[in-house]
Amino acid sequence: MKLLSKQNIVFFCIIGVIFVVSVIVWLVVSDIQTENTTALVYKNGVLIETISLSAVETEYEYAINDDGVNVILVKSGEIGVISADCPTQICVNTGFIGSGVIPIICIPNRLEIRIVGGSHELDAVAG
Ligand SMILES: [Zn+2]
Numbered sequence: 001m002k003l004l005s006k007q008n009i010v011f012f013c014i015i016g017v018i019f020v021v022s023v024i025v026w027l028v029v030s031d032i033q034t035e036n037t038t039a040l041v042y043k044n045g046v047l048i049e050t051i052s053l054s055a056v057e058t059e060y061e062y063a064i065n066d067d068g069v070n071v072i073l074v075k076s077g078e079i080g081v082i083s084a085d086c087p088t089q090i091c092v093n094t095g096f097i098g099s100g101v102i103p104i105i106c107i108p109n110r111l112e113i114r115i116v117g118g119s120h121e122l123d124a125v126a127g
Contacts, residue, residue, distance in 0.1 A: 036052065036054050036117060037052075037053040037054045037077055037098060037099075037115060037116075037117050038050060038051065038052050038053060038054075038115070038116050038117070039051040039053050039074070039079040039113055039114070039115055040113070040114045040115075040116060041064070041072070041111070041112075041113050042111070042112040042113070042114070043064065043066060043110060043111055043112075044067075044110045045110070045112075048064075051074055051079065053074070053075070053076065053077050053078060053079060053098065053115070054076075054077060056074055056075060056076045056077070057076060059073060059074060059075040059076070060073075060074055061073045061074065061082065062074070064109075064111060066109070067108075067109050067110060068084065068085050068086055068106070068108060068109035068111075069083075069084060069085045069109075070083075070084045070085075070086075070091060070106055070109055070111050071083040071084065072113070073096075075096065077098045078096040078097065078098040079096065079097060079098075079104075079113060079115070080094070080095055080096035080097065080104065081094070081104055081106065081111075081113070084106060084109065085109075086106055086107075086108035086109050087108060088106075088107065088108060090105065090106065090107070091104050091105065091106035091109075091111065097113070097115055098115065099115055099117065100114065100115045100116060100117060103115070
C-alpha cells in the first residue's frame with residue numbers, strides 16, 4: 001500500500017513535469033508561428049526605419065551612414081550589423097537578433113535596433 005502510493009506520487013510528478021514542459025513548448029512554438037517580427041531601427045533615439053522581418057524573402061543589406069557607418073543585413077526573421085566603423089564593435093559582435101530579448105546597440109554611432117513581435121506591440125509603437 002505504501003509502495004503503491006509512492007509510485008502514484010512519482011507518476012503524478014512525471015505527468016506534471018510533462019504537462020509543464022508541453023505548455024512551455026507550445027507557448028514558444030505558437031509565439032514563433034504567430035509572431036509578426038518587426039525590426040525597429042533607431043538613430044539618435046529617433047525611429048528611422050521599420051522593417052517587417054517576417055515579410056523578408058531575400059536577404060539584403062543596407063548601410064546607415066550618418067555619424068558613423070553601420071552595415072545592416074536583413075534576413076527573413078533576423079537582422080544584424082555585419083560591419084561598422086565603431087571602435088567597440090559590440091553591435092557587430094551581438095550578431096543576428098530575431099526576438100525582443102537582446103537589442104543591438106551601437107553606442108558610438110548612436111544606433112539601436114530592437115525587435116518587436118505581434119500586432120499589439122506594433123500598434124502601440126505606431127500610436
Ligand atoms: Zn558599433
